[in-house]
Amino acid sequence: MSAGGTSGERRAPATLHDVAREAGVSLATASRSLNGSTRKVNEEYRQRVLAAAAKLDYSPNLSAQAVARGTSTTVALLVADIADPYFAQIAAGVVREADHEGLIVTMAATERDSERELELVRSLRGQRPRVMILAASRRAGDAASALLAEELRAFEANGGRVAFIGAVEAPYRSVPLDNAAGAESLARALVEAGYRGFAALTGAEGLRTAEDRLGGFIAGLAASGIALDPARIVRPAFTRDGGYDGMRTLIEQGLDDLEVVFAANDVMAVGAMSAVRDAGLVPGRDIAIAGFDDIPTARDVTPPLSTVRLPLEEIGRRALRLALGTLDEGDELPVRAEVVLRGSTPTRAS
Amino acid sequence: MSAGGTSGERRAPATLHDVAREAGVSLATASRSLNGSTRKVNEEYRQRVLAAAAKLDYSPNLSAQAVARGTSTTVALLVADIADPYFAQIAAGVVREADHEGLIVTMAATERDSERELELVRSLRGQRPRVMILAASRRAGDAASALLAEELRAFEANGGRVAFIGAVEAPYRSVPLDNAAGAESLARALVEAGYRGFAALTGAEGLRTAEDRLGGFIAGLAASGIALDPARIVRPAFTRDGGYDGMRTLIEQGLDDLEVVFAANDVMAVGAMSAVRDAGLVPGRDIAIAGFDDIPTARDVTPPLSTVRLPLEEIGRRALRLALGTLDEGDELPVRAEVVLRGSTPTRAS
DNA sequence: GCGCGACGGGAAAGCGTTGTCCTCCATGGC
DNA sequence: GCCATGGAGGACAACGCTTTCCCGTCGCGC
Structure with missing residues (x-):
């Protein structure tokens, strides 16, 4: 357990005052020398200050x-779950x-609980952050939602910036x-690849991201004249284990003419693949599976997962730039979601 | 792009002063009412203050x-790469x-560069954090290392707490x-499972974690009278792609009597599996693969990855408790690393 | 040679809190 | 009835820094 703690004289950290004294200049001059002030300061003084700061291990x-x-x-930054690769990216x-901009990121996890989300936003506001980025999947219209809006309104009224990732949120x-x-x-x-029998695994009702994806999927099928059987829509948790459980449910319901399962995100899809395999079936051959997000793992499962690619890291960077107002011209382009078909949905001889 | 920004009167956030005035009490009383001060304050006043705070959307x-x-x-918290599941967990x-303790986490990524690590520690020190947790893989004895030590010493001398995750670091x-x-x-x-022909994929020389794992592996083989051919030790990057590349190298070198590859972490192992597959071979059957960490994905690749399980999330929590000095009795137990054999290393009929 | 900017150092007034005193008032003991 | 006691509010000095002022010193133009 390594005892830890240097014997240490435990003196308080050097202050700017100490540096100024050491350098024999005023507080003002010390301050001006150590940060990018507009005022010029005599090079000799400035050097003295720098030296003193170094000597005293000064850190503002x-x-x-x-x-x-x-x-x-x-x-x-507010995410649902840091360990989830979607949020991690x-x-x-x-x-x-942020690092690029010289900013510091403080991170909190809502654990997918909107009460907690509200609480966290509240407490985070105390930091007077320049911007707040909400990547946590929000549920529409629950009790906490109105209070959250209230909180964010207050934050913006005070000059803070809010950026959402995901759905467009009101103002x-x-x-x-x-x-x-x-x-x-x-x-x-x-459909083009020859699939006709569909099922969907999506998150709990009211989860914006899950709803939108499911809605889009249904619309896409509808455009091809295919209807998604409501009985084939399962709503487990929006996680890997949720995907596993949901797939089990589907399997227990009977596979009949089921050809492909759309999971509303990749971690669910991965869980679903495991469930398929645990049922003695081969994903891709017996049941095709597709996900959404294109997390790194998608390439590495077997067969590789078909999915909709989202440039997640870029999305994170962009959210910050957006909030900061430093978006460049080119950045105005909407984020592209791109279909990537891989081995988990082989083309079907029709 | 959703214009953003409520029309907002952009007034400064309410201060304690405002609250006090609104409630018609002194600053001191307001302060005492809103935080857990030891001093008692008249219930009526306290209610007035609370009401005023709520009305003004006050946030300390x-x-x-x-x-x-x-x-x-x-x-x-300092990690090498947030998107890496090891660090994410x-x-x-x-x-x-931290949340449990009412603390706020600020996070930075070294991107596996010890210069950056030093820089980050320096700048993070400015926050006067209660504790600093270094999970970033450190290299031994490079130039930045001494300066880092210096920096940490200063931090601790000022009452900060440092906790390392990984190897035991000096004081x-x-x-x-x-x-x-x-x-x-x-x-x-x-060896017990019948393997005799080994290779290892590890990180760059000097990477503590990688070295220790490789060293342990070699020692384990030696204990069974098996020597690891130095030509069979490849040192690519400590990442998924590194694992892929390293495995390719191994394959190009010729597989001869190679039976199993030990990758010094799971993401490398996953990369290696993909390389094996891309070479037209079947991981587990043609070449066995084992990793280290037991990241969540390990269960979901095919075949499931044999590995050494580390309770990563628990390690994170423990690091914080250790630094805070709030370790409970039971927590004194060292973190157990536990071998988990799965399908990627089937027992070998000898 | 004088006046006038420009320059740059330093004193000091904040910034939003907390914590230490100081004071006032109510209470209780004798 | 008086004084010690203590409880609780308020003034105010920090905390470590930035920034506005003020002011002395130069350099320069006329």
Whole structure:
């Protein structure tokens, strides 16, 4: 257990005051030397300050700076579950872009609970972050939802910026994901590949992302004159295990003319594949499976998973740029959702 | 692109001062009513303050609190790559535990560059976090390493807490992972399963985690009187693609008597499996593969990946508790690394 | 040679909180 | 009836920093 803790004199961190004294200059000059102030400071003084800062291991107190300046350098990121590759990739994008901008990311997980989401937004607001990015899948119209809106309104009224990832949310900026259109394209592609018997695994009712994807998929089928049997729509949890369970349900219901299962996200699809295999069937051959997101794992399962690719990391970066207002010209393009057909949905000889 | 931004009067956030005025009490009373002060405050006043706070949408400025109190409620977490499931799971654990303790997590990614790591530690120090958790794989003895030590020393001298995840680091607290012992057990288990022809895919030289695991594996083989041919040790990047490339190298070198490949982490193993498959071979049948970590995906690839299980989320939580000094009795137990044999290393009829 | 900007250092007033005193008032003991 | 006691509100000095002012010093134009 490595005892830990250097013997340490436990002195308080050096303050700007200490640096100024050490360098023999005023507080103001020290401050001006160490941050990008507009005021010029005599090169000799500046060197003295820099030396003193180095000598004292000075590191500016960000909290104090935030208080004095009236603005922080923080970005708050809210996701449903950090360990979920979908959110992990988005987070990676946000962090990278933030780093690029010299901002610091604070992260919280809603654990897919809208009460918690509300609570977190509330507490995160205390940091006075420059922007708040909400990637957590929101449910429409539940009790917490109105309060959340209230909270965000207050945040923006105070000069904060909110960016949503996913569906377009009322008055806020958002990086819209083309969930419906992507799923629709996927449906068409599958029909074109010869599939006729469909089922869908989607998240709990009211989960925006899940709804949109399912809706798009149904629309895509409808466009080809195919109706999705409501009995073939299963709504387990929006997770890997949910996908597994949902697929089991489907299998227990009887496979009859079922040819392909659309899972509303890749982790569910992966779970579904495992369920198929555990039932003694071969995914892709006995039952085709398609997902959504194109998480890295999608390539590495067997057979490789057909899916709708979302540039997740790019989405994270863009959400931050959007909130910051630093979107470049080219960035205005909507995020493309692109169908990627792989081995899990082989072309079907019709 | 959803214009964004409520029309907003853009007034500054309500301050405690505003609340006090609204409630008709002093600043001190307002402060005492809104935070857990030891001082009692008249119930009527307290209600007035609460009402005023609610009315004004007051949210205490955490930075100001940090400055005034002299301590922050922040935890800084440093990982190599957020999108990597290994770090994502650890991060999830840290965030969950932090949330439990009412702390806020700020996250940064070193991108596996020790220069950046140093830089990040430096800048993170400015937040005066209560603890700093370093999960980023460190290289031993490079240039930045000494400076990093210096930086951490300063941080601890100022009352901060450092916790490492992985190898035990000199004077700091750490959650040691039994990399060597785990790999050693795995080697023994594989020998016991009938394997004789080994190869290893590990990370760049000097990468602590990779070295320890390789070392353990070699020791395990040695214990069974088997030597690992140095030509059969490949050192690509410590990532999925590294695993893929490394496996290709191995295949190009000729498979001869090669029976099983040990990849120093699961994402590499997954990459290696894909390389095997892309070479027209079947992982598990033609070449067995084992990894390390037991990331969630390990169960879902085909065949399921044999590996050494590390309770990653628990490790994250424990790192935080360790740094905070809130480890319970039972937590003193070292983290167990447990061999999990799955289909990727079928028992070999000898 | 004088006046006037421009320049740049330093004092000091914030920033939004907390915590220490100080004070006032009610209570209780003798 | 008086004084010690203590409980609770309020003023105010921090906390570590930024930024506005103020002011002395130059350099330059006339």
